[in-house]
Amino acid sequence: MSTIRVLIAKPGLDGHDRGAKVIARALRDAGMEVIYTGLRQTPEMIVEAALQEDVDVVGLSILSGAHRTLVPLIRQLMDSQGLQDVPLLVGGIIPDADHEALQAAGVSAIFGPGTSTDDIVAYIRQVAARD
Amino acid sequence: MNPDEQQLVTQVRAGSRRALARLLTRVENESADAMLAALYPHTGQAWVIGVTGAPGTGKSTLVNALALYYRAQGKSVGIVAVDPTSPFSGGAILGDRVRMRDLAGDSGIFIRSMATRGSLGGLAPATRDAVRVLDAAGFDVVLVETVGAGQGEVEIARAAETVIVVEAPGLGDDVQAIKAGILEIADVLVVNKADRPGAESTARALKAMLELGHPAAREGFMAQRERLLPDDPPEEHAPLWVASVVQTVALEKQGIDALADAIAQHRLYLESSRLRERLARRQIEMELYQRLQSALMRRLREKISADEFALAVERVSAREWTPQQAIEWILELLVAKD
Numbered sequence: 001m002s003t004i005r006v007l008i009a010k011p012g013l014d015g016h017d018r019g020a021k022v023i024a025r026a027l028r029d030a031g032m033e034v035i036y037t038g039l040r041q042t043p044e045m046i047v048e049a050a051l052q053e054d055v056d057v058v059g060l061s062i063l064s065g066a067h068r069t070l071v072p073l074i075r076q077l078m079d080s081q082g083l084q085d086v087p088l089l090v091g092g093i094i095p096d097a098d099h100e101a102l103q104a105a106g107v108s109a110i111f112g113p114g115t116s117t118d119d120i121v122a123y124i125r126q127v128a129a130r131d
Numbered sequence: 132m133n134p135d136e137q138q139l140v141t142q143v144r145a146g147s148r149r150a151l152a153r154l155l156t157r158v159e160n161e162s163a164d165a166m167l168a169a170l171y172p173h174t175g176q177a178w179v180i181g182v183t184g185a186p187g188t189g190k191s192t193l194v195n196a197l198a199l200y201y202r203a204q205g206k207s208v209g210i211v212a213v214d215p216t217s218p219f220s221g222g223a224i225l226g227d228r229v230r231m232r233d234l235a236g237d238s239g240i241f242i243r244s245m246a247t248r249g250s251l252g253g254l255a256p257a258t259r260d261a262v263r264v265l266d267a268a269g270f271d272v273v274l275v276e277t278v279g280a281g282q283g284e285v286e287i288a289r290a291a292e293t294v295i296v297v298e299a300p301g302l303g304d305d306v307q308a309i310k311a312g313i314l315e316i317a318d319v320l321v322v323n324k325a326d327r328p329g330a331e332s333t334a335r336a337l338k339a340m341l342e343l344g345h346p347a348a349r350e351g352f353m354a355q356r357e358r359l360l361p362d363d364p365p366e367e368h369a370p371l372w373v374a375s376v377v378q379t380v381a382l383e384k385q386g387i388d389a390l391a392d393a394i395a396q397h398r399l400y401l402e403s404s405r406l407r408e409r410l411a412r413r414q415i416e417m418e419l420y421q422r423l424q425s426a427l428m429r430r431l432r433e434k435i436s437a438d439e440f441a442l443a444v445e446r447v448s449a450r451e452w453t454p455q456q457a458i459e460w461i462l463e464l465l466v467a468k469d
Contacts, residue, residue, distance in 0.1 A: 002160040003221070003248070028222035033246050038229035045235040049228060052242055054152035082149045 004128045007055040009037040009046040011074065014064035019091065019113075023059065026117035027124070043070060047077040050086065056128035058083075062092040072105035079106075087127045091115070132165040140169045143268050148241060151268050155243055158260045167260055170267035175411075177209070177266040178398055181291025182276045188299040189323040191230035192381040193390075194276050198240060199233055200387045201272050207239040209265030213258055213277045216246040223247075227276060241265065254286040256422055262290060288316035289417050292410065293397045295319045295390075298337070300329035314340060317374045319393045325378035325386065337376045372400050434468050435461060 008024050010017055017039055024034045035053045037046060050058050058078065062070060067090065075088050087108040094102065094110050102110060108127060111120055132140070139157075142150030157163035180197075182190050191212065198208045212227035225244035234240045243265075247255055258275065265273045277287050288294050296317035314320075320341075322334045375393040379386030401407040443457040452460070 002156075003246075005156075024224055028217060028224050029220045031221040033216075033223045033225060033244075035225045035228060035244050038226070038232070042235075045232070048235060049242075051149060052152050053225075053244055054156045 004032040004057070004124060005035065005053060005055045006032055006124060006128075007035050007037065007046070007050050007053060007058045008061065009041050009049070009058065010039045010061050011041050011043060011046055011070045012062065012064055012066045013040060014062055014066070014092075015039060016063045017061070019063070020061035023061070023091065023117065023120060026121065030121040030125075032121075032124070043074045043077055046074055047081055047083065050078060050083055051081055055086065057087050057089060057124050059089045059091060062090065062094070065093070067092070067094055068098060068101065071102055071107060075106040089120075089124075091120075132169060136166050137169075140166050143170070143264070144173070146269065148238075151241065151264070152243070154264055155261055158264060159245065159248070159257050161257065163260070167263065170264060173267040174263045175266070177262075177270050177273045178293070179262055179266070179273045179275065179291045180394060181287035181294045182274060182297060183278070183287045183294070184297030184321075185299075186278055188297040189381050190276050190278075190297050191227045193295075193297060193321065193323055193379065194227075194274050195231040195233050196379075196381045196384045196387045197390065198231070198272075198274060199384070200391050202234075202237060202239055206271040207269065208234075208241075209262075209268070209270035209273045210234075210240070210242045211258060211261050211265070211273065211275045212242065212244045213254075213275070214244065214246055215278060216248050218249065221249070241268075241270065254290055256418070256425075259290050259418060289414050292401060292407065293318045293394050295321055295394070297321045297323050298333060299324045300327045300333045314374070318372065318397045319390065320374050320376045321390060322376065322378045323381050326380045326383070330378060334376050334378055341374055341376070372397065431461075431465060434465055439464060 006027055008020050008027075010020055020036070024036050027034045035049065035055065037049055041049075046058070046060075058074075060067075060071065060074065071088070071090055078084065078086060078088065088106060089109045089111065090102060090107050091111040092113075094112060099110055109123055139150050139154050143154050154163060154166060157166065182194055182197075184190055194210060194212070198210060201208050210231070212225065214223055214225045214227065216223045223246035225246060227244055228242060231242060234242065243261060245255075245258055245261060248257065254277070258277075262273050262275060275287060275291055294316050296313055296319075298320065300322065314337075320337050322330050322337070324330070325334075375396070377386055377390045377393050379390055381387070401410065440461070443452070443461055446452040447454055447457050
């Protein structure tokens with residue numbers, strides 16, 4: 001099985017990256033290659049990175065509350081650039097009330113605070129099966 | 132090549148970035164042999180620049196600044212950023228893109244992060260193949276960034292035409308580059324973070340090492356980089372290249388024009404003395420040896436069973452055989468099986 005490549009991105013102005021880094025390390029320890037974009041990424045930058053790195057999965061970390069705007073936009077951009085088959089995962093602070101809207105917008109999974117990294121690893125392994 | 136692969140190759144040559152990304156993935160997974168064969172005749176146009184040095188010297192920031200400079204000149208730039216795979220988990224954190232945000236949104240730039248994936252000693256063949264793909268895709272310059280950690284620094288010299296070694300003042304040991312092998316392979320030595328104290332003395336120390344070096348030692352550098360092939364006329368002596376020392380503050384984009392200038396001088400030197408072809412030939416030699424090692428080991432593993440190998444281990448552990456005797460036994464077994 002080829003190595004799973006994951007993009008972990010921090011969109012928007014959210015400066016809290018500890019969670020994203022914890023996830024990145026957990027995925028690395030699970031044998032995955034993690035491309036970490038750093039802070040303050042625009043949706044365009046995130047999709048460009050996902051495309052160039054040909055990742056299996058895109059993970060967004062958002063604690064700023066801007067998910068209702070950013071997430072659908074990123075999903076749309078991914079679709080328009082040929083990345084429609086790449087699952088989009090979201091972590092951070094996402095109120096339960098917003099889950100349905102995000103899922104309708106094309107998010108594959110939402111991992112809130114307290115999710116075990118084992119669960120995230122297992123999920124990614126499952127959805128990342130490619131050609 | 133099946134139709135899928137043919138299409139991928141055509142799309143890459145036509146400038147599709149999605150196709151390029153997918154092809155690079157196949158290269159990393161070692162499932163791109165036919166496509167690489169189709170692209171190989173189109174390689175050799177790009178100038179390949181290797182950037183190496185200890186962690187924390189500012190390599191990614193420097194690559195960012197240098198790429199911007201080349202873009203301003205109208206050159207397209209492909210970047211391969213290599214980071215080490217964890218030997219424990221097989222995973223990796225590839226974070227070089229973090230330093231390259233200036234390059235975002237520019238269609239004349241393509242950045243690919245790669246992990247070393249535990250290649251047997253040095254630069255992975257996949258990295259070299261990735262460089263070739265970017266070359267064949269039409270990029271004018273290809274920058275390869277690797278972390279220097281002993282072996283890594285020397286390895287990049289086998290894949291790049293101009294090798295830049297990045298130093299930074301105040302990292303602990305006075306001048307890292309004085310370690311064996313690094314001075315020999317550097318074509319340009321960069322003292323980055325030159326706004327910090329000690330930059331001037333670091334630059335001076337490096338220049339002193341290079342200038343005061345015995346001419347015979349310098350001949351050693353060149354011999355290591357492009358050994359004269361048996362059929363070259365012995366009287367043909369190219370003038371020697373002495374590495375330039377450049378100071379930069381990559382974060383502020385200072386000193387980048389001096390760096391680009393040094394690189395251009397080196398390129399002129401290689402091309403005018405026809406050393407470019409000889410260097411390429413020497414690099415191919417070394418690459419073939421490296422690939423042969425892997426291929427032969429793989430073949431050996433196919434022919435020698437786990438039990439047979441375990442037997443050899445047992446005999447050596449019991450001190451009945453020396454390790455060398457075990458090897459000879461295995462090799463004889465290999466011959467007998469053919």
